[in-house]
Amino acid sequence: MAKHDHALLAPGRDGSGRTLHAPSDGRSRARLPHVDDRLAPPETRVEYLDGAELFAAPADPPHAIQHFDLTYVLGAHVAKDYRGAVDMLTRTDEASDYAPDASIFAQKPDRSGRRRLEEMAFEVCDKQSLAVPTSKARRLIERGVRRVFCILVKQRRVLEWSRETDGWRPLPKDAVIEDPCLVRPLPIQALLDATSSDDAVARALLDKRVPALEQAVAEGEARGEARGEARGEARGEARGEARGAALAEVRATQEAITTVLQSRGLAIPAEVARAVAACNDVNKLRRWLKKAVTAATAAAVVAGSRRKR
Incomplete structure (x- = not known):
C-alpha cells in the first residue's frame, strides 16, 4: 500500500472494536427510543430533526454523482461482520429521526435481535446550508455513532466531526481513513475523484x-x-x-x-x-x-x- 502523509484512525482503536459514546446532554440513554423505532414514515422523503419536519429532496448533478461515488467506494471497503446502508433512518432521540446518506454498522443484531447503531455515517452537502448536516452530526455523535463525515461537493473537501471542538475538522486530501469498519484504509481522494475511486475499489476487493x-x-x-x-x-x-x-x-x-x-x-x-x-x-x-x-x-x-x- 502506498504511504500517505495522514492516517485518520478510529477513535478508541485499541483492538477491541468497542463503540465509544460521547458525553450526552443529560438524557438517560436507557430512555432513548431504539434506533429502529420510527418517528419519520419509512419509504418517504420526510425526516425529523429536533422536532422539525425536513424534506430530503432528490438531487441533481454533481450532488447525485457524489452520492453514487460514495456508495461505490464504501460498498467495496466494508469489512467482514459489517454492513453498509444508504438512506437508512436512525432514531437519535425523541424528536429526531433521519437518514444519513450512507452508513456502516455491525452486522450482528443487538440483544433484542434488532439492528445495531451505525458506527460510521456520511453526509453529502451541496446547496444546503452546513447547519443541517452539523445538527445531524451532533445528534448522531450524542447517540453513540463513533465517526461522522461530510463531503462538500462544490469545495471538493471532506470533513470529519470532532468531539474535541464540537465542530467539523477538514481532512487533507492525501489522508486515509483507517477504521475497524473498513477492510483497508480508505483514501480521501477516492471519495472525490472517479479515477481514484476505481483504484481504491479494486484494491479493497483484492484485500477482501x-x-x-x-x-x-x-x-x-x-x-x-x-x-x-x-x-x-x-x-x-x-x-x-x-x-x-x-x-x-x-x-x-x-x-x-x-x-x-x-x-x-x-x-x-x-x-x-x-x-x-x-x-x-x-x-x-x-x-x-x-x-x-x-x-x-x-x-x-x-x-x-x-x-x-
Whole structure:
C-alpha cells in the first residue's frame, strides 16, 4: 500500500472494536427510543430533526454523482461482520429521526435481535446550508455513532466531526481513513475523484480475497506463464499480467454491481446474477454499475442489454 502523509484512525482503536459514546446532554440513554423505532414514515422523503419536519429532496448533478461515488467506494471497503446502508433512518432521540446518506454498522443484531447503531455515517452537502448536516452530526455523535463525515461537493473537501471542538475538522486530501469498519484504509481522494475511486475499489476487493477475483488473477497469471514458455518469458509475463489485470477489472466491476444492489436492499434474481457473471465487457459492466445506483429493481440494471435483431 502506498504511504500517505495522514492516517485518520478510529477513535478508541485499541483492538477491541468497542463503540465509544460521547458525553450526552443529560438524557438517560436507557430512555432513548431504539434506533429502529420510527418517528419519520419509512419509504418517504420526510425526516425529523429536533422536532422539525425536513424534506430530503432528490438531487441533481454533481450532488447525485457524489452520492453514487460514495456508495461505490464504501460498498467495496466494508469489512467482514459489517454492513453498509444508504438512506437508512436512525432514531437519535425523541424528536429526531433521519437518514444519513450512507452508513456502516455491525452486522450482528443487538440483544433484542434488532439492528445495531451505525458506527460510521456520511453526509453529502451541496446547496444546503452546513447547519443541517452539523445538527445531524451532533445528534448522531450524542447517540453513540463513533465517526461522522461530510463531503462538500462544490469545495471538493471532506470533513470529519470532532468531539474535541464540537465542530467539523477538514481532512487533507492525501489522508486515509483507517477504521475497524473498513477492510483497508480508505483514501480521501477516492471519495472525490472517479479515477481514484476505481483504484481504491479494486484494491479493497483484492484485500477482501473475493474468490472469483482471486481465481481471475490466478488464471491471468497462469496464462501469462504458459505464453511466456512458448514465446519468451518476458513477453508472456507482460501479456499475462495485462490480461490478468483486465480480467481482474471485469471481476471487480461485477462484484461492485452486486455490492451496490445488496447495499440498497434489492433482491438479485438468478437471471440477473447470471447476466452479470457472464458479461466480460468492462464498458457494459461500468454502465450497469451506474444504473445499479438508481434502478428500481435489479432486473432494470441489465434490461435492454441484448441487441435487437
